[in-house]
Amino acid sequence: MTIYDIAKAANVAPSTVSRVINGNKNVKQSTREKVEAIIKEAGYTPNVLARNLSVGDSNTIAFVVPDIDNQFFTTLLHGITDMAMEIDANVFMFGTDENIEREQKVLSSLTSEMIKGIIIIPVLEENRTTKEKLTKFEESGIPVVLIDRDVIGSGFDGIFSEDSNGSAQAVELLIAEGHSNIAIITGPLTSYPGRERFKGYERALADNNITLNQEYVVNGGFRVQESYNAMKKIMQLEPRPTAIFTSNNLTTLGCLKYMKEHNMHIYEDISLVGFDDIPELTYTDINLTVVTRPVYKMGCDAMNLLKMRFPGSELSEGDRGIVRRHLVKTQIIKRGSEKYRPFEKNQE
Amino acid sequence: MTIYDIAKAANVAPSTVSRVINGNKNVKQSTREKVEAIIKEAGYTPNVLARNLSVGDSNTIAFVVPDIDNQFFTTLLHGITDMAMEIDANVFMFGTDENIEREQKVLSSLTSEMIKGIIIIPVLEENRTTKEKLTKFEESGIPVVLIDRDVIGSGFDGIFSEDSNGSAQAVELLIAEGHSNIAIITGPLTSYPGRERFKGYERALADNNITLNQEYVVNGGFRVQESYNAMKKIMQLEPRPTAIFTSNNLTTLGCLKYMKEHNMHIYEDISLVGFDDIPELTYTDINLTVVTRPVYKMGCDAMNLLKMRFPGSELSEGDRGIVRRHLVKTQIIKRGSEKYRPFEKNQE
DNA sequence: ATGAAAGCGCTAACAA
DNA sequence: TTGTTAGCGCTTTCAT
DSSP states (O other): OOHHHHHHHHTSOHHHHHHHHTTOSOSOHHHHHHHHHHHHHHTOOOOHHHHHHHHTOOOEEEEEESOTTOHHHHHHHHHHHHHHHTTTOEEEEEEOTTOHHHHHHHHHHOOTTTOSEEEEOOSOSSOHHHHHHHHHHHHTTOOEEEESSOOTTOOOEEEEEOHHHHHHHHHHHHHHTTOOOEEEEEOOTTSHHHHHHHHHHHHHHHHTTOOOOGGGEEEOTTOHHHHHHHHHHHHTSSSOOSEEEESSHHHHHHHHHHHHHTTOOBTTTBEEEEESOOGGGGGSSOOOEEEEOOHHHHHHHHHHHHHHHSTTSSOOHHHHTSOOEEEEOOEEEOOSTTOOHHHHHHHO | OOHHHHHHHHTSOHHHHHHHHTTOSOSOHHHHHHHHHHHHHHTOOOOHHHHHHHHTOOOEEEEEESOTTOHHHHHHHHHHHHHHHTTTOEEEEEEOTTOHHHHHHHHHHOOTTTOSEEEEOOSOSSOHHHHHHHHHHHHTTOOEEEESSOOTTOOOEEEEEOHHHHHHHHHHHHHHTTOOOEEEEEOOTTSHHHHHHHHHHHHHHHHTTOOOOGGGEEEOTTOHHHHHHHHHHHHTSSSOOSEEEESSHHHHHHHHHHHHHTTOOBTTTBEEEEESOOGGGGGSSOOOEEEEOOHHHHHHHHHHHHHHHSTTSSOOHHHHTSOOEEEEOOEEEOOSTTOOHHHHHHHO
């Protein structure tokens, strides 16, 4: 069934049917009602493909994430799809497995006719090819919005968080509890969050006149197993750190994995503060103090930023030139894991 | 840039370019090479939309899940997308929030031109409208594959698991540990997994001559909060159950939430076995014994089942009529939470 | 092996 | 306010 069938049945031209469907005001009320009745009766639904081809527009947005299994990203997806629904847009989610080649393959598979916009958490902050590809999309009218991780020198809109401040606060918390031998399991220092979170750690130590011990800084690559290995390395150091700051949720899990295997416990044996919450843990005895962000909302915001760049948005021409980068505030949730038994004993 | 531009540059007809692109054999080797060279040089990529419109085919598949945040579903998504990639298909994921109206709205928004197939975890097992909509898709050539939950009397292909057997084994395990007052927090009994898991519980009790106490059966609706409430109810019963069987991952979390709030511990205070694993818990002191399934693989299998129904698949005509329903085996992972302290004391 | 031309279903000038 | 018509970019008979 096509628009022609409806037109014939309603005794009007196809273009009139098209006008009715698209809410064009240039239609007499009576004809509109007639056409609408027929559409309803026939159960006709327009062919989106044909429409998109005709107007040269699409209604799907691509969401590219490094790790499809990480809850952080699926929560973002939730926010994105909820906002996308408001404009009847659908979203493709692509996982790149933190692999730059895969990311580029995904990007290459995306043609400008099939998508209306891109929201991406890039694998690397500095990669020529990715940057070029994304830039090309923007040039061809497909807006790009970053979340969480930056692409340096790119000028894309984006939603980021105050990683450095958040981390600094977390480490300050540990210091306030009496810790001075604080290790950090970092993310890749080649990524915005990895580096900023490390910077926060650095700053908190400096502000409190604690000399940074390079041995206490180990890369966990934002991965469970790597972070487990990092923890192993850290635990062999002398003096052994009394507290750990973990740079993201997977890092925290890797750390916990090591602790479990070695029968170590928070409070008794070590203190731990992590970046990003792990909801499942709130149902356990691991009362993890964390730096969090409003993840769902960040997804919504990203989608809204994208919408603003769509043709026909209410964005004035003058406003188009400006780059919108939101820096959302982090928040500390204190649950107790920053505390350390030996220190409490001293106070007794 | 269109196929015409390429044609012009190569001094051939558009149809020839089309043939080259689609690997049609009726092209002289030399012209093929010439055209390919030009395509490459020009960096031309065909317009998928136009192709789809022309051939009346699409390359995206819809994945409809009740809860976008549940890891179980995102793991399925992972399998699905990995298999979809092999045929260059993309997947839309839709969350229905366990809400039948939303499910139907999603289904209505899907038109047969935009998708090539549907993989769905339906909210309800018995709902006229959903069943009709899905049937209509199949009739119009869009195959439907179910995962985990059935639509009764539908005859769709699907991947299910031996929920009943798995649950029975789990409960048997508890019985073997000496439990006889075993409660179950069920899922909705109007869903295949909800009911089958309950049936397994029933059967295990019956097989061991334990009378089923109706009070021990409380619905948690496959949700955290509801399961928490269910647990509260259960804990007020006399005699208080010594073991709980939870019907899915969220149910388990709700149960754990209650336990934490009331300072109850596995082994000391109660035993617990759950359906579906919760990976995060393996990094904690909650050594949960669970019934699991190969979730990622189930996603892959579902996609593969769908592929078989696509036009052009190697499925012989005779095979088209048969319904393919895979029943994957569950597996028990024993980690200790089935044990109960008071019983062990008796043995000492 | 190649080309010409008619469509796929819709939209958007342009006319009326 | 409505209709006519020429595309959108591709595929696919049907000729040649």
